[in-house]
Amino acid sequence: MILGVIADDFTGATDVASMLVRGGMQTVQVLGVPDTGLPEADAVVVALKTRTVPAADAVAQSLQALKALQDAGARQIYFKYCSTFDSTAEGNIGPVTDALMQALGTDFSIACPAFPENGRTVFRGHLFVGDQLLSDSGMRQHPLTPMTDANLVRVLQSQSAQQVGLLRYDALRADATGRIAQLRTEGVRIAVADAIDNADLLTLAEACADLPLLTAGSGVALGLAPAYRRRGWLQAGDSAAQLATVQGPAAVLSGSCSEATNAQVARWVADGRRAFALDPLALHRGEQSAEHWLAQAVPALASGPVLLYATAAPERVQAVQAELGVEAAGKVVEDTLAAVARGLVQAGVRRLVVAGGETSGAVVQALAVRQLRIGAPICPGVPWTQADLPDGGQALLLALKSGNFGGVDFFAQALREAGVALA
Structure with missing residues (x-):
C-alpha cells in the first residue's frame, strides 16, 4: 500500500x-x-x-x-x-x-x-x-x-x-x-x-x-x-475505475439540507418525477415511519426511480431543531432513511443515490456494507461505487454524495450514468 x-x-x-x-x-x-x-x-x-x-x-x-x-x-x-x-x-x-x-x-x-x-x-x-x-x-x-x-x-x-x-x-x-x-x-x-x-x-x-x-x-x-x-512507487494502469454492470430498480435518498441539495431536490420534483417528503416532526411523533414510506415507495418503483427526502430550507430545519434538538432532529432522519434504504434493497433496488454525509454513513451501516470499490466520477468528488451485499447476492451500486456537491440535475445525471432510463 x-x-x-x-x-x-x-x-x-x-x-x-x-x-x-x-x-x-x-x-x-x-x-x-x-x-x-x-x-x-x-x-x-x-x-x-x-x-x-x-x-x-x-x-x-x-x-x-x-x-x-x-x-x-x-x-x-x-x-x-x-x-x-x-x-x-x-x-x-x-x-x-x-x-x-x-x-x-x-x-x-x-x-x-x-x-x-x-x-x-x-x-x-x-x-x-x-x-x-x-x-x-x-x-x-x-x-x-x-x-x-x-x-x-x-x-x-x-x-x-x-x-x-x-x-x-x-x-x-x-x-x-x-x-x-x-x-x-x-x-x-x-x-x-x-x-x-x-x-x-x-x-x-x-x-x-x-x-x-x-x-x-x-x-x-x-x-x-x-x-x-x-518516485517509482506507482505503475501506470487504466483499469482502476472499472465496476460491474448492475441492473435493477433505482432510488434516491436525501437527508442533506445544503443549498446544493435543496436545488437538486427541487429540480427532481419540478421535472415531475416521483418524490416523497419525510417530515421529521411526524417521524418523531410516530405519525410516520420507515414502513409507512416503504409502503408507498416500493410499488412506485414499477414506474421508475423514486426520491425520498428530508431536505428542507434553513428556516424549516431551524424550527425542527428548536423543537427536537439538533442531535435528535438529525438522528430521526438518519435512522428513518437508513431503514428505508434497507427496505428498498430488500425489495430489489440495486442502484442507490444517497445525499448527505451523515445520511450516507447511516445508510451503509444499515446495509452492512463493509467495503466499496471506487468507480469513475459522476461529477468532481462523487463517484459511483460498488458494494457486494453480505448475503452474496447481486452487487449494489452506491453514489454517496456530499451535500454541497453536484449540479442541479445531479440525481438524474447519476442515475443515467448507472444505466437507468429516465424521460
Missing part, C-alpha cells in the same frame, strides 16, 4: 477515493476499521464518522485507523476532511491532526481543503466557496457544523496545540520545498496551504509526497499519483 487515508465521513471518503482512482491508483474504501485486516490496493480509504463526535472519540477512532494502515504497510497517511473545513467548534480537525502527527513522530504537516473544481479555493489562508468567503456562504447556516470564520489559520490554531502558519500561493509557486523548510525552522508545525487552481494542487502534492502525514480535502489527492510515479 502506498497511501492510507483516514476520512472523517463516508461521502468525504468516496470523494478522495474518486480523486485517487482518477489518477490511476487502485483504491478500495472500507467502512470503519475492519477486524480482519485491510485489502490489498495502491490506496485504502478508511471511512469513519467522526466529524461531529466528541474530539476524544474522533482521536481514538482515527488512531485505530492509523494503526491498521500502518500494519498494512502504508508509506504515507492522509487525513481527509471536508472542502469546507467544517467540524465542531472544539475540533475535530485540529485534535485529530495533532494526535496523528504525534503517533507518526513527525513535526510538520499541511492543511489544505482546496478543491477548485468544486469552487473551493484557499487564498492568503482564507477559504472561498465560489466567489464568497466561507463565512458568507451557505455553510454559515449549516445545521451541524456552521462555519462563521473563513480564516483557516485562525480556525485551525483555535483547535490545535501546535503552531499554525501559512504557505502562501506566491511562495508555493516560487519554491514550495524551500518555503516549507523555512516554515519548519520558524517553528510552524502545520501550514495552511493556499491553492487557487489544480496546478497549485499538483505543486503542493509534489512538494509534500514524502511527508509522513498530509491533511487536506480531496483536492491534494489529485497530484499524488503523478508524484508517486515520479
